[in-house]
Amino acid sequence: MIRRMSISFWLFFVVLAMVSAASSLAVTRGKARVAVLQPRQLPRQDPFLKEYDPAKVRPQSQASLENIYRLFERAGELGADIVCAPEDIQHIAPYGLYLKTKDPKTGEIFFKSLAQPVPGPISRRVGEIARKYHMYIIAPMYVWDRDKVYNTALEVDRQGKLVG
Numbered sequence: 001m002i003r004r005m006s007i008s009f010w011l012f013f014v015v016l017a018m019v020s021a022a023s024s025l026a027v028t029r030g031k032a033r034v035a036v037l038q039p040r041q042l043p044r045q046d047p048f049l050k051e052y053d054p055a056k057v058r059p060q061s062q063a064s065l066e067n068i069y070r071l072f073e074r075a076g077e078l079g080a081d082i083v084c085a086p087e088d089i090q091h092i093a094p095y096g097l098y099l100k101t102k103d104p105k106t107g108e109i110f111f112k113s114l115a116q117p118v119p120g121p122i123s124r125r126v127g128e129i130a131r132k133y134h135m136y137i138i139a140p141m142y143v144w145d146r147d148k149v150y151n152t153a154l155e156v157d158r159q160g161k162l163v164g
Contacts, residue, residue: 033081037071039071072129083137089141115141122141136157138153
């Protein structure tokens with residue numbers, strides 16, 4: 001019960017913060033334009049299938065990221081104030097199920113090797129796009145920090161700064 005209340009408590013504040021941000025936009029500019037992205041499904045490798053090729057995993061993940069970056073850019077070109085991407089912009093979530101699968105290059109757990117640090121290349125690129133189009137971006141991704149992987153979301157402001 002305590003854990004459930006804690007999650008509800010924090011969820012309430014996240015929603016309150018988003019409504020507050022949208023309200024301030026509405027007061028200053030009249031309305032907020034929100035873009036919600038849903039990219040097409042790209043190919044993915046499955047370590048349990050015979051056709052699995054670990055050499056294809058990173059290029060496929062990078063292709064997914066490039067697709068998301070293009071969609072962020074397009075939302076900016078269309079005048080979005082707030083852009084929300086779907087969960088797992090890196091396209092790596094299924095590898096979290098295969099915790100015994102090792103990265104052929106580094107020998108460490110593959111899923112951990114695919115997750116990214118923050119700040120890092122992804123957060124920098126998302127920040128550049130947010131700054132270029134003067135918009136907020138919410139970009140869910142897998143982050144590693146101190147030997148753990150977290151399913152989280154970057155929150156970037158109009159100046160391209162990481163705010164959450």
